[in-house]
Amino acid sequence: MVGIRLKKGKGDFVRRKLPDGTIEDVCLCKFNADLSMQGCISQVPGRLLDEVVENKGKYSKETIEKEIKRHGKLPNEKCDYCYARRHNWGRVTRMQVNDKTQADFEEYHPEFVRLGKVAEAGHSFYQELLIEFLELCRQFGTRVILPTKMLTFDNQLAELFQETGSVLIYSIGYDKLEKGACSQGYANEWRIEQAQQYARRGVNATLTLVCDITSSIKQNAKHGSAAEKALKARTEGLTIRILPLRLNSREVAYAVTGKDWYDLIYKQVDSSENVLPGFEENVEEVRQGMEQRQYALRGNNEAYPRYFHADFKDLIAHHNLGVCGRVDDMEYCDKCNLFGDARIVFPVSELAEVVYDRKIRVERKRYIRRGREKRGTLKFKWQKES
Secondary structure: OOOOOOOOHHHOOEEEEOOOOOOEEOOOOOOOEHHHHHHHHHOOOOOOOOOOOHHOOOHHHHHHHHHHHHHHOOOOOOOOOOOOOOOOOEEOOEOOOHHHHHHHHHHEEEEOEEEOOOOOOOOHHHHHHHHHHHHHHHHHEEEEEEOOOOOOOOHHHHHHHHHHOOEEEEOOOOOOOOOOHHHOOOOOOHHHHHHHHHHHHHOOEEEEEEEEEEOHHHHHHHHHHHOHHHHOOOOEEEEEEEEEEOEHHHHHHHHHOOOHHHHOOOOOOOOOOOOOOHHHHHHHHHHHHHHHEEOOOOOOOOEEEOOOOOEEEEEEEHOOOEEEEEOOOEEEEOOOHHHOOOOOOEEEEHOOOOOOOOOHHHHHHHHHHHHHHHHHHHHHHHHHOO
């Protein structure tokens, strides 16, 4: 099996250039790792999960042939808003902690590692491997940042999270947009319950609200967000943070806002009409919100929010919720809730230029080319046999 390696990540992109020219690291996710060799287990529909687990993370040959013949591809139930634009190639095989993993830790001595950069790492299929990785982190004094939708409460894991001073981040989103996870039984309400159990055991457990921050909490609930349920489920020790949802398609945009892509990004609402009854005291705030376009486009054609709705402003101001990501022209960071009340906000214009490591880019190109060659061979076999 392939060894787990430390990889570059978000930390290289969220760095701040100060007025004196020095560069300040903002994001903690400088070192990243995944437990899955190729795919994300969230892509697997519940009906095929047992088969994949029993077959050590692979679809059977018969299933591959049947799915290809029927649909022209393998089933892909990944979260609709997932930023990792990967296909399902029929493998979610486990990696392993080996001498190369050990060598990476000895070379870099990472203070933090985000586990699960592009694939779910909390699934029970990886539990033994997760324990082994956490034990390695304990050996080197490394703290883990684990975003997850699928981690079941476990006493041994709770102990390791505590001992390593790590943070467990449950993603709270939309059941209708997370078909694979929900078909396997990992719905949003279930995640809230698991986080509560970890929090009761003293683990730094957090619920991250992945939602439309330009709309009210009630409007989010209307469109399927579990944010309101998470807010009602707050218990002692269980914290909440906000991750403004980036819209990566017109379908996702309509699903979470009920509005067309054009209306969200380009249409400016006319605020000259009369203010609705009951809003007289907040005329200026209401008009200001109506005059703002809700989302703006990034260079990769994803849309990011332009402002916070009053509901989220109130949560941030009065409950000290952390925020991670871009809103309008500001970058927000809460250090993944590893340091309590740590909050950083600065203009996007101050983001430092990204300097790419050419060696890593070349290695990645070779890895991608090998993968394509391998998949091309497999595809030829399927075509030949059919």
